[in-house]
Amino acid sequence: MxxxxxxxxxxxxxxxxxxxxxxxxxxxxxxxxxxxxxxxxxxxxxxxxxxxxxxxxxxxxxxxxxxxxxxxxxRTTPSVVAFTDKGEKLVGAPAKRQAVTNPTGTMYAAKRLIGRPFDDELVKKEAAMVPYDIVRADNGDAWLEAKGNRYSPSQVGAxxxxxxxxxxxxxxxxxxxxxxxxxxxxxxxxxxxxxxxxxxxxxxxxxxxxxxxxxxxxxxGVDKKEGLVAVYDLGGGTFDISVLEISGGVFEVKSTNGDTFLGGEDIDNCILQNLMAEFKQEQGIDLAGDKLAVQRLREAAEKAKIELSSTNQTDINLPFITADATGAKHLNVQMTRSKLEALVGPLLERTKQPCKDALKDAGVTQKDISEVLLVGGMSRMPRVQQIVKDLFGRDPNKGxxxxxxxxxxxxxxxxxxxxxxxxxxxxxxxxxxxxxxxxxxxxxxxxxxxxxxxx
Incomplete structure (x- = not known):
């Protein structure tokens, strides 16, 4: 409220x-x-x-x-901004490519901080997930810091x-x-x-x-499609569900619900935490304090997540992830789709109640919905599509x-x-x-x- x-x-x-x-x-x-x-x-x-x-x-x-x-x-551009040691500003793919060698100077997921005060519990949660610093601005808002300079989330978005x-x-x-x-x-x-x-x-x-x-x-619906439509939007940082009625060129939203801190970033972090825990158990080394290693793990986690939408298993191989007195250490993990689904299951479960609330607020049942649209990159995950099918009693539209x-x-x-x-x-x-x-x-x-x- x-x-x-x-x-x-x-x-x-x-x-x-x-x-x-x-x-x-x-x-x-x-x-x-x-x-x-x-x-x-x-x-x-x-x-x-x-x-x-x-x-x-x-x-x-x-x-x-x-x-x-x-x-x-x-056709899409990574929402990533980086500042190099030479003071050069990079935006998009060039910024994302150099993140492994410049983790503290590379800012991403700034949208999750936009309009939020520094004392927000979700800001503290985000600060634990990213390699760059999140600081308190003079007005109490959460800002980002890179290479000694501070930027508001609006500036990064700009x-x-x-x-x-x-x-x-x-x-x-x-x-x-x-x-x-x-x-x-x-x-x-x-x-x-x-x-x-x-x-x-x-x-x-x-x-x-x-x-x-x-x-x-x-x-x-611009092509004159009509009916009661549910839009399930699970993106990189947020989840939304909206119920709309399309009729005669009129798009009337009946209800909306969601979670502004639930998306692919959380799933990447879940995989990342699992990889670090397994490596610590196997090698006795905690990678949490090594920002270069964590960034490599984060990129590997995102890659594995994407691959497991189309395959049943994938290998995560990161040679020379770190070293100790005995020499270089390598990370080799096999991840299956079922393991991924078990890891992120609690996160995906959080999308169910907003959907039920949206239907209730719209005064309709799942039987009244004529089409379910999937939006956001995370909607490609087979488990997400199964959840949508179970919730609405129909296969989602993939058109x-x-x-x-x-x-x-x-x-x-x-x-x-x-x-x-x-x-x-x-x-x-x-x-x-x-x-x-x-x-x-x-x-x-x-x-x-x-x-x-x-x-």
């Missing part, structure tokens, strides 16, 4: 009545209500999926949305958004200044505003912030690319704002309740979660 202070409420009282009904305070409502009639749009409005692990950019070409390849020829902007400009051969950016459905207003700030730092006017599952449904569908939906929303895409109406909801702090520090709810946002 989001709490509004007394001072903020007094400011809220000075705005028109319609604005008071919004999900994220007066400013948030006015942002939501900002329509195309009052804006001047450039020749292109790009759609950006700013992901925890990877990001993607798309644009409308005629009546179709198209994913734009980056300078390396890839470096990635800047890379996406450059990718779009190279393809469109012109300046790009306007974008639609997606965020997890369960982000609160501080996290949404910090994402918008990242866009501003990157030189982008963020015309609209839309929820990732909603963007995915928009891409799926959309889980890495690209969100950016495509954002590009379509950009087309709607420009007037290129017609006969589409998006009705989203507030994921969290809005309330005020009253006498005695009591939270008094004004707007319930899953209330439709005015258009």
């Amino acid at each position: 989001q709490k509004v202070s007394g001072a903020a409420m007094r400011r809220l009282a000075s705005v028109p009545a319609v604005a008071k009904l919004g999900p994220f305070g007066a400013e948030g409502v006015m942002r939501c209500l900002a329509g195309s009639a009052s804006r001047a749009y450039s020749s292109a409005v790009i759609g950006i999926d700013l992901g925890t692990t990877n990001s993607c950019v798309a644009v409308m070409e005629g009546k179709n949305a198209k994913v734009i390849e980056n300078a390396e020829g890839a 470096f990635v958004l800047g890379k996406m902007r450059e990718t779009a400009e190279a393809y469109l051969t012109g300046s790009v200044t306007q974008a639609v950016v997606t965020v997890p459905a369960y982000f609160n207003d501080a996290q949404r505003q910090a994402t918008k700030d990242a866009g501003k730092i990157a030189g982008l006017d963020v015309l609209r912030i839309i929820n990732e599952p909603t963007a995915a449904a928009l891409s799926y 959309v690319n889980p890495d690209e569908v969100v950016a495509l939906g954002a590009a379509i929303q950009g087309g709607v704002l420009r007037g290129d895409v017609k006969d589409i109406l998006l009705l989203d909801v507030t994921p969290l309740s809005l309330g005020i702090e009253t006498l005695g520090g009591v939270f008094t709810r004004l707007i319930n979660r899953n209330t439709t946002i005015p258009t």
